[in-house]
Amino acid sequence: MKVHFISIGGSVMHQLAIALSKKGYRVTGTDDEIFEPAWGNLKEAGILPAQIGWDETKIQPDLDAVILGMHARADNPELLKAKALGLNIYSFPEYIYKESLHKKRVVVGGSHGKTTTTSMIMHVLKKQNRAFDYLVGAKLSGFEQSVNITDAPVIICEGDEYPASAIEKKPKFHFLYPHIAILTGIAWDHINVFPTFEFYLEQFIIFINRIEKGGMLIYNESDKVLANLVSNNIRDDIQYQPYQVPPFTIENGLTTINIGENKGPLSVFGNHNLMNCLAAYYACAELGVTAIDFLDAMKDFTGAAKRLELLEMNDTMSIYRDFAHAPSKVKATVQAVKQQFPKRKLYGILELHTYSSLNVNFMNEYKGALDDLDASVVFYAKHALEIKKMPELPVQKVMEGFDKPGLIVMNDKNELEKWLLTIPNHDANILFMSSGNYDGLYINSLAKAIIHHHPEGSQ
Template identity: 45%
Template sequence: MEKKKQKIHFIAIGGSVMHNLAIALKQAGHQISGSDDEIFEPSKSALSKHGILPEKDGWFPEKIDKDTEVVMLGMHASKDNPELLKAQQLGLKIYSFPEYIYEQSKDKQRIVIAGSHGKTTTTAIIIHVLNYCKRDFDYVIGARVRGVENTVKLSDAPIIIIEGDEYLSSALDPTPKFLRYQHHIGLITGISWDHANVFPTEDEYVKQFDLFADQTPKGGILIYCEQDSLALMIGKKERPDVTQVTYKSHSHTSDTDGHFFLTDGKERHPIKIFGSHNYQNISGAKEVLKKIGITNKQFFEAISSFEGASGRLELIKESSGFAMYKDFAHAPSKVKATVKAMREIHPSRELVACVELHTFSSLNKKFLPQYKDSLKSAQTPIVYFNPEKVKAKKLEPLSTDDIKSAFANKNIQVFDNTEQLTGYLTAQSWKNKNLLMMSSGNFGGIDLKNLAEKINA
């Protein structure tokens, strides 16, 4: 972190990671201002708490002047953003989020966790264990972790743990974010085509991970999941003087009361997360931690208190014979893994699994077939989408038949109205059933805690 305090302006300050960086820099003593055309929770409350919530929505070029030393450009700000144009006119230094993080961590050991799925949980496990072991480190993560106040920390610590997103850095920089960090240790959890708006073919998408792996420096370490075919294909490619480390699902067991354990020889270590994908995430995190001095004994002691990243298989309500969870899952591979995990925790209960099609990719008729069989493990599969979102993204309209065909499941129930969806869910009998709600959005404004209260279980 620079010792000199700066005047920094954020264009699109309401982003999930952007607002946390703004808060971190405000706490470090910098003068922070920002703008956005729309700010949602929890960003809104967090910015307000720290006194940096913009007074009004919109773009205000007058907020930027010759005294502004740094302009931070958020992902969803376009090239013709009036504040960006003003900053360019004044010749100010403009950073994308990943460019700034790299600048602040040039002298640190940089550990970057990449992957289409699992990167948030893997990063969260590493952060949790390092905190438990009282190690000094910085981090960037896309979700909240219990015991961690902010999702960004920048200090004089010798290492930084970064959740590396493959999406583009900014309107001015079409480079995937994870390539900007220039890792020393890189991990690839798994690869499954996503972000069809910027990577129109699967080959183009997969190529970004190949570039990430190739970027591993001589003397660096590349860790990858051998159970993911694409990660394996990329990871095993020969790279001179790069240490290659593979991992797979950690050995585990469970008891009849629904408790889960990691196994290590004859030892059993209790854990609070579950699902095949999480056993992979645990192993990946363990390999990273091993490379920076965490012993097996320390790891197993620390992991038992890890409760998961916010929004990842998060329990909303539980009663006798019923549980309701929410999950950030939205891409096909994430949906499939989450549904499978829910079936594992309560195999004797019927599962009602509802996914919202919310992103550009998921609402794109050409990409939609990627969801084939993703809800197959649920007895009652449900898809929700908002036709207005399809229009706003200037995509071809979707029909119920389009969705049923793409998911390859004639039993899927499709809703495009939130009242009808909530009406259907609250009218069901929930004896010996679980409900799983999956989205990177908010199901058209449905309050899931309120919905949980209305469910008679």
């Protein structure tokens, strides 16, 4: 097989390129920019382009497939030539489906918890020594790549609702046709892609209708929007498995989950993670994993990168970083940490970094999201607004939207650093929430400084 990647430097594109190269395919690719870690990964695999830039000579009639990344525009010269030659052109998810036609496909969709639920399933199957392929949106401990394509009989996919490519605007998860589907919940937080809530809902209805006949939909029934959507779109040719928060106990900061008659300790915590865990169990059960084996495997699952990631801790303080940025995710993450350590004061720092979160018209969506914090900061860099070519976001509008007494709004990373170093390093937890990097603040080294820092009067 000869496969060419237009925009090979993408975070998942280059991973697929490496996976196909390992499978024995002849892989070429181009891009107008390639950064680390893609550069080093492609070089090590021996498929780094000889020069940066588009190269029409790479588009030849003998190519079996041309895979088009999100970064490539509709007027890309290689794409235009591939079209003129009548070659098979695929978006990333379309090609994943082509490679998994004869596999059992598990697809995890939903507005939140996709990466964690997908990685839980992968973790369990790996511990069970099962052969499987996968596609996941983060680097996971124990897995070299975030994409793997072999001759395994099963594939586990994170199903993203963002557009598939520059010429294929439909959501990625519409192309995967699962046998086992999971929907974790629905929260409209991509107003730049889905202009109305109704349009966003429609994407999930289409996804449900693309589950293979005889398949199963595992869905979060505690999400009222999702439960309503499912009940209004019932199919008689698939099975339904609802789930919600399973029975559990917390003792000395350690969570134990109950699945049927079986119990097991978890390294992760919070209602959202307990629900992710139960959804993962139902998928694994469909693949033949018992509850006992599932719980045994889950003991040492520590989560995907930046998902309630523990940065530093001492006997009475823990500092976490989480990818949360959308209102529903922020609220769930804050509640999880507060529930786990109810007696500790909880400091939360939320960075507004995405198009939606920096949009003045979206601020009211955050009302109540920070209510469980004892001290809260909302940070956003003026630089982020400039890069995204967005208008100024007035501090007063942020205050009104969040409607949180005592909220501090900051735009200067140095001011934020000074504030953080005033936090006592005992009887408290700190929660960093962002999909960005706080305008270049080194959170890891700052967490170390906070743990070892003793503000006056805190000892």
